[in-house]
Amino acid sequence: MTALKGLALPAALLLAWQLAVMLTGLQSDTIAAPDAIFAALGRGLTEPAFWADTGDTLAAGGMGLALGFVLGTMSGVLFGLIPPVGRVMRVTVELLRPLPAIAILPIALLIFGFGYRLEVAIVAFGTCFPVLVLTEAAVRQIEPRLSEVARALALSPGARVRKIVLPAVLPRLFVALRLAAGIGLIIAITVEIAANPIGLGARLMQASNSLRPADMYATLFWIGAIGWALNWGMLRLQLWLFPATKGAAQ
Amino acid sequence: MRYLHRGLWFLASLALLVGLIWVWQLLADARILPRAFFPGPDRTWRALSRGFASGTLVADTLTTLRRLALGWALASLLGVGLGALVGTSKWAQAWIAPIFEVLRPLPASAIAPVLLLFLGLTDSMILTLIAFGALWPMLLTTVHGFSNIHPRRKEVARSLGMGRGAFIAKIALPGALPDIMGGLRLGLTVALILVVVGEMITVQGGLGARILLAARAFNAAEIFAGVALLGVIGLVTNALLGLVETRALRWQRR
Numbered sequence: 001m002t003a004l005k006g007l008a009l010p011a012a013l014l015l016a017w018q019l020a021v022m023l024t025g026l027q028s029d030t031i032a033a034p035d036a037i038f039a040a041l042g043r044g045l046t047e048p049a050f051w052a053d054t055g056d057t058l059a060a061g062g063m064g065l066a067l068g069f070v071l072g073t074m075s076g077v078l079f080g081l082i083p084p085v086g087r088v089m090r091v092t093v094e095l096l097r098p099l100p101a102i103a104i105l106p107i108a109l110l111i112f113g114f115g116y117r118l119e120v121a122i123v124a125f126g127t128c129f130p131v132l133v134l135t136e137a138a139v140r141q142i143e144p145r146l147s148e149v150a151r152a153l154a155l156s157p158g159a160r161v162r163k164i165v166l167p168a169v170l171p172r173l174f175v176a177l178r179l180a181a182g183i184g185l186i187i188a189i190t191v192e193i194a195a196n197p198i199g200l201g202a203r204l205m206q207a208s209n210s211l212r213p214a215d216m217y218a219t220l221f222w223i224g225a226i227g228w229a230l231n232w233g234m235l236r237l238q239l240w241l242f243p244a245t246k247g248a249a250q
Numbered sequence: 251m252r253y254l255h256r257g258l259w260f261l262a263s264l265a266l267l268v269g270l271i272w273v274w275q276l277l278a279d280a281r282i283l284p285r286a287f288f289p290g291p292d293r294t295w296r297a298l299s300r301g302f303a304s305g306t307l308v309a310d311t312l313t314t315l316r317r318l319a320l321g322w323a324l325a326s327l328l329g330v331g332l333g334a335l336v337g338t339s340k341w342a343q344a345w346i347a348p349i350f351e352v353l354r355p356l357p358a359s360a361i362a363p364v365l366l367l368f369l370g371l372t373d374s375m376i377l378t379l380i381a382f383g384a385l386w387p388m389l390l391t392t393v394h395g396f397s398n399i400h401p402r403r404k405e406v407a408r409s410l411g412m413g414r415g416a417f418i419a420k421i422a423l424p425g426a427l428p429d430i431m432g433g434l435r436l437g438l439t440v441a442l443i444l445v446v447v448g449e450m451i452t453v454q455g456g457l458g459a460r461i462l463l464a465a466r467a468f469n470a471a472e473i474f475a476g477v478a479l480l481g482v483i484g485l486v487t488n489a490l491l492g493l494v495e496t497r498a499l500r501w502q503r504r
Contacts, residue, residue, distance in 0.1 A: 006348025030367045091263040092270060098484030099477070100443040103458075105450070106465035106473045111287045182355060190359040190443070194450045195462070201360070208363030216367070220360055227355035 041218035057199035061188030064123025076135025101126030321380025333392025358383025376448035391433030395426025
């Protein structure tokens with residue numbers, strides 16, 4: 001019922017919009033009628049190029065996320081397990097963290113040129129810091145008794161990380177991954193809009209520059225749908241894998 | 251003792267940063283880092299002081315700061331205002347709030363091409379982009395804060411015969427303040443990203459346009475100078491907002 005209520009208003013707005021366009025016979029470079037947008041989306045979904053763009057965005061964003069997540073987790077575990085390392089890195093991390101990821105685009109552009117590597121580098125930079133902070137906090141909050149067990153069993157540092165630390169922080173690590181996935185998609189699209197001529201962001205920019213509003217709104221709708229599906233899927237997966245994180249799900 | 255301990259660690263951490271910058275300088279001097287990409291701290295510093303001396307860097311920084319402040323302020327007003335309206339209305343919670351949840355994962359920068367069609371390569375396009383993008387975190391946290399107000403406080407308001415305006419001003423806003431402050435902070439992060447994106451797309455002055463143009467001219471020192479300034483802006487604005495937050499929420503900790 002609540003879902004139906006949520007749908008009612010957008011549906012009414014769409015209908016009013018469609019009626020207004022049909023009644024006024026509007027021809028525009030900036031606005032498109034809902035039926036034209038859905039027709040454009042339908043055309044796009046049967047087109048290989050549309051799926052290639054979707055694949056480019058997801059691949060570049062996904063690789064960047066993987067890189068940023070691995071870097072962030074590794075440094076987070078290191079900082080959390082050996083507090084002096086975390087403390088001595090504090091100022092450096094706190095200086096780099098508030099820098100908007102998109103600001104390093106020109107530097108990455110000089111190094112990598114246009115293409116996948118540019119996007120992967122920026123997504124990795126942007127996702128690594130939130131993961132680092134969340135992982136470090138998670139490692140710090142491990143039950144002290146577990147560390148005592150590790151000491152009593154005389155585990156090697158490697159075995160300690162594998163057998164005690166990682167299993168203990170796994171649920172919170174997944175929360176970090178879910179948040180980072182959202183950030184990664186945002187950064188990937190942003191990089192494509194600002195400079196990189198691949199993926200859905202570039203498609204959106206092209207549609208805008210060549211005054212094809214129906215295509216533009218269709219792509220925008222598609223990007224929103226991907227973002228929503230990613231968020232929904234990761235949340236479902238998190239609640240299924242780690243039911244105990246329910247309270248902290250949002 | 252604890253303060254001394256903390257201070258020592260801060261100094262050690264600062265020393266590490268200085269050490270890292272020094273290593274960067276050594277690597278740049280030894281030509282291990284390609285000079286075309288990593289100009290070294292000395293050339294970055296020279297680009298900074300040259301830019302400040304000629305005044306262009308100051309002008310660009312001020313332009314970016316003005317856009318950031320205006321866009322963020324606009325987003326705060328709209329976000330908290332709309333959030334208050336939606337948060338205090340059962341009807342809006344049922345019919346309008348679900349749309350917010352669907353729109354939330356949409357990357358704010360994806361709206362830039364749409365705004366480009368409507369507003370062109372203008373200052374108002376950048377401002378609208380910031381205001382629209384930074385609005386969502388503030389709106390959502392305000393709605394969240396308002397809907398978490400204890401029912402007994404609502405009963406108090408009713409028994410005192412408070413109107414909706416008085417309820418918002420005297421009970422709901424102070425109660426939701428921790429959530430709202432979190433939203434304002436999140437909105438600032440988004441606003442800083444969007445001001446850079448907006449300036450990169452429109453190239454209407456500002457630090458975002460400056461560093462993108464420097465990249466086209468293969469002027470790495472100029473890029474690093476601009477990025478460093480953006481980092482400082484992010485750091486300072488965040489710290490300022492943090493100070494405001496602790497002051498505004500001081501009553502809570504008692």
